[in-house]
Amino acid sequence: MTEQERKALAKLVTEPPKFNEPMRHHTTLRVGGPADALVTVHTLDELQKVVQFALERGLPILVLGEGSNLIVKDGGIRGIVLRLSGELTRINFDTQEIEVGGGTYLPHLLVKAAQRGLSGLECCTGVPGTVGGALISNAGTAEEFIGGKVTRVTVLTHEGILRTVEKDELRFSYRSSNLKELGLVIVSAVFNLSRDEPKAIMERIHRRWRYRWETQPVNMPCAGCIFKNPPGDRAGRLLDAAGLKGVRIGDAQVSTVHANFIVNLGNAKAKDVLALAELMRETVKAKFGITLEYEVQIVGEDE
Numbered sequence: 274m275t276e277q278e279r280k281a282l283a284k285l286v287t288e289p290p291k292f293n294e295p296m297r298h299h300t301t302l303r304v305g306g307p308a309d310a311l312v313t314v315h316t317l318d319e320l321q322k323v324v325q326f327a328l329e330r331g332l333p334i335l336v337l338g339e340g341s342n343l344i345v346k347d348g349g350i351r352g353i354v355l356r357l358s359g360e361l362t363r364i365n366f367d368t369q370e371i372e373v374g375g376g377t378y379l380p381h382l383l384v385k386a387a388q389r390g391l392s393g394l395e396c397c398t399g400v401p402g403t404v405g406g407a408l409i410s411n412a413g414t415a416e417e418f419i420g421g422k423v424t425r426v427t428v429l430t431h432e433g434i435l436r437t438v439e440k441d442e443l444r445f446s447y448r449s450s451n452l453k454e455l456g457l458v459i460v461s462a463v464f465n466l467s468r469d470e471p472k473a474i475m476e477r478i479h480r481r482w483r484y485r486w487e488t489q490p491v492n493m494p495c496a497g498c499i500f501k502n503p504p505g506d507r508a509g510r511l512l513d514a515a516g517l518k519g520v521r522i523g524d525a526q527v528s529t530v531h532a533n534f535i536v537n538l539g540n541a542k543a544k545d546v547l548a549l550a551e552l553m554r555e556t557v558k559a560k561f562g563i564t565l566e567y568e569v570q571i572v573g574e575d576e
């Protein structure tokens with residue numbers, strides 16, 4: 274990005290963009306090289322202006338949620354990394370159909386909905402991402418997903434046009450959706466939730482939380498499950514049976530708590546994480562003949 278482009282970009286937004294910003298500060302695994310520009314937009318108007326600016330100059334855009342499903346390579350990201358804030362994180366509770374900004378932090382949404390006696394998103398308990406990130410990968414458990422509760426999604430298309438996509442056009446399956454094709458940015462989503470006692474909903478959330486604390490390395494830097502479950506089995510079970518728990522490359526380690534998680538012991542680089550992930554895949558392939566598919570998204574450039 275040229276100096277001129279940097280100056281022009283800064284004029285479009287109220288919060289000063291961060292240039293050459295290390296992405297390890299913005300991913301839950303704490304790895305990733307510098308983004309050319311990290312731009313936080315607080316309004317729909319700012320978002321549209323920045324997207325238009327990028328489209329006119331052919332600058333790539335990556336929308337960042339909480340970075341909880343990302344491995345950003347050590348060479349970082351060229352172009353603009355876009356983060357949604359302010360009015361793009363609002364929750365509108367006017368009816369049982371709630372409208373939520375794409376940048377809304379899911380754990381916050383779950384608690385707010387529970388307090389108002391609205392149930393249906395408990396499958397996302399402990400998913401430390403945003404509504405936009407969760408919709409892209411249809412986050413949830415192995416059995417229940419966020420996509421099941423959505424009635425419509427408003428996106429900014431790859432051409433920069435605001436468009437509302439109705440439920441019948443949305444496709445959700447296990448850790449997958451068609452939203453990347455439908456839009457560049459998930460601006461907001463409407464969920465249809467059901468009524469229940471706030472206390473009962475909070476109890477369900479707490480129960481799921483306890484289970485996570487017992488079975489996952491939630492207090493360590495990680496990016497959730499590295500691989501999707503193959504049909505009829507669990508990636509964690511296969512990786513554990515292959516003897517991979519505790520295996521290390523640099524400061525990247527296969528969690529000793531859950532074999533489908535890689536944790537950062539302190540100074541892991543993305544190249545360590547990726548080498549370890551490939552070792553995990555190759556070992557499972559050699560032992561069980563099953564090729565694991567990545568659940569985390571790998572973005573950016575090599576160093």
Ligand SMILES: Cc1cc2nc3c(=O)[nH]c(=O)nc-3n(C[C@H](O)[C@H](O)[C@H](O)COP(=O)(O)OP(=O)(O)OC[C@H]3O[C@@H](n4cnc5c(N)ncnc54)[C@H](O)[C@@H]3O)c2cc1C
Pocket residue numbers: 301335336337338339340341342343357375376399400401402403404405406407408409410411412413414457458459460490491495496497498570
């Ligand atoms: C401890 C831990 C536990 C986890 N447990 C689970 C779990 O149980 N189930 C589960 O499904 N996942 C789980 N995850 C993974 C992760 O939290 C989810 O995939 C989450 O939905 C990612 O959201 P995010 O906002 O962090 O997205 P990011 O990681 O920031 O981005 C992921 C993708 O979504 C895109 N994206 C993000 N926001 C937008 C937007 N507004 N518009 C367009 N594109 C966007 C990004 O460009 C990227 O392609 C876990 C992760 C951790 C660290």
